[in-house]
Amino acid sequence: MNIRFYNARVLTMVPGQDIFMGEVWVMGDRIAFVGTMQEGKKYIEEKLKEAPLWEREIDCDGNIIMPGFKNAHTHSAMTLMRSRADDLPLQDWLGNQIFPVEAKMTEEDIYHLSKIAIMEYLTGGVTAAFEMYLTPFSVADSFRDCGMRCVQTSCVNNFSQSIELLERYYNELNGRDEYNSFILGLHAEYTCSRELLEQASELVHKYKAPFWAHIQETKKELSECMERYGMTPIELFDELGLFDYGGGGYHVVWTTKDDRRIMKKRGLYAVTNPASNLKLASGIAGISRYIEDDIPVAIGTDGPASNNALDMFREMFLVATLAKVKDDDASSIDASRVLEMATTNGAHAMGLNDADCLSEGKLADLIMLDMHQPNMQPVNNIIKNIVYSAGKTNVVMTMIGGIIRYENGKFNIGVEPEEVYKKAEEISKRIYG
């Protein structure tokens, strides 16, 4: 499809580039042109001589065209447990509400349940998810069938899957189709034996690949690792060579100065999940410390059992404002910094270097935000509006790889919403009774 967006407020997220009124042209799965009205006109005149006709020309009427959000940590299929396990102490939540249910979920269940999350991503302008769940092959199928971009890592641990499976995921999911890729990782220190960590390190070195895990989400996780090994999970992973080719951690709520020194040295990313960290009472991550220490931060929703919405707007608001209250300083962390985290940094953390901003040759993973709703008026400062005031309600279009997957409330994912919901209800009935 060749699609031309015009009369748009274009927010490219190219560093140093301001918002301008202009055009974005999409040809195939890539961005063919981004420019101001003026350049656009000249370009059209030249280009139209050789270019194919537009399948669609979309008058954006002053709406924003910008890169899609990158949800840098999630467990999509946990839609099954959404709102079933709230307001409980963490141990009760995990031990009695999550693990027993997960034991009953099949690969096929996970395929179907992931689709509810994928639909929610689309309604919220998320164009790629950094996913971790039990059955990576069926998760990949689900994302591919919906036309949604997915970067997976594994949740291999002592009780689930194996190091052999981890290597298979890595080899078979990378390059399998245009929507999926896979990055090495394990669930977390507290669920993995030293032997498993050492085996993972062998893979890291065999493939010279980055490594990811849940890291230092709770105080308990930190103190128990200190007891076991006399060091933090980050120190342990580093000593085992797991970070020799970079990578990062999800949550990273509780880090020491030494941890951050290692993160900086190894080029690690910190993926923050503020809504989940509040709701499970894990704590408030010190995002300003990461910024000071020059550690790139990306943002994820975590899974729908712990959040419960998959909403990057909510997460952005929380990243900015929790930093302010934690630092006791209303000027702490600017909105534009947070928007980078939710787009550019997320893309880089996930290895999606072709989906980090809007410029010629990049993947056409982009969204349109409605400026004609009252929460965006008057038009004072658009970036601050996006971070502090916008919401899913403003997302009127989500495009992935040049294909519009969501537009004005309608999905284009190869299946009807009500079918997806019906399937989920059936699974829910079977598992919960």
Added chain:
Amino acid sequence: MNIRFYNARVLTMVPGQDIFMGEVWVMGDRIAFVGTMQEGKKYIEEKLKEAPLWEREIDCDGNIIMPGFKNAHTHSAMTLMRSRADDLPLQDWLGNQIFPVEAKMTEEDIYHLSKIAIMEYLTGGVTAAFEMYLTPFSVADSFRDCGMRCVQTSCVNNFSQSIELLERYYNELNGRDEYNSFILGLHAEYTCSRELLEQASELVHKYKAPFWAHIQETKKELSECMERYGMTPIELFDELGLFDYGGGGYHVVWTTKDDRRIMKKRGLYAVTNPASNLKLASGIAGISRYIEDDIPVAIGTDGPASNNALDMFREMFLVATLAKVKDDDASSIDASRVLEMATTNGAHAMGLNDADCLSEGKLADLIMLDMHQPNMQPVNNIIKNIVYSAGKTNVVMTMIGGIIRYENGKFNIGVEPEEVYKKAEEISKRIYG
């Protein structure tokens, strides 16, 4: 208008009543019937013999019908400054960004700027706002002309308006029209002389009326009052007799045990504004302490210059989850409690005892939430879904006093959205240049 909602999931917010599949009938500005399918059928058969025909019969298709949210603290016309004054220290924000702009705002400006906020309330299922701003008469006109319910208090202080005006507001706005009412109040201790507080107390006693103000929003406010008077603002107000007929405070982030003893004794409400308190680094209110001490809590957004969205879903999520992280306990404060705060408690705090729940004879201030969006699926626990996962995107209808003011993205407020935006841009241009 006589409107019948059927095939609805009805959430009445009547204490002890569970959600049921059923009907809600609206006749004029009131609710004529709420009941299950079964009762509904019988009732229809009986009632149809005498009742007028329905102007509309709305098939809710399993969507939720519930009371609208009560935004228990806001400054609507501050839409003018939305996203113009973010990421700044509080003193800079107030002294350089807010006060100088307010000095340039006319009564007519405030009339027009309030409408943007009113539209946003409607998109977010808010059916009444507890408003405080500079020109109560033009604010009241704005709400009346849009058909939106408004309870005002004043921001009278040493520098703006007067005690005489306060009495005029009280006498002239109560009973003026069906949408507006007025409650006695002042801006805050730190902006009002002792003399002004004493004059307000005379009005409180003259009218035997409750009293409201911004109270103990910041640590600084608390400590400066301690220096001035050797007591907290709550203690001072109580000593001056301002709370002799009840009332409450906005924000109340920093309260002592003695403060809460007074609040309990006087039957005061605590209106919490978590998004604003985070964004301005004011702190995290101890909501669990209010619950323990049996002090009713309501929820407000605060104004769009400090929040910046007027979104009760965001506030509900924050009330619940900030309590969890503050209390270091994921089981702290249940979602159902928070939903009460955002609906029933808000109505009671605002004196809207006829708009607190859905039952026969109550005001038809109600909303419809879309269950067919992915963030509400699968249908596990609807109340937890509303508090933790729903958003403005789920609000498909907002009715106030029996009139649908917002439905599927369209407004019915006597003016076109683009006209409202254009007016605001003109004002913005005049004031900011």
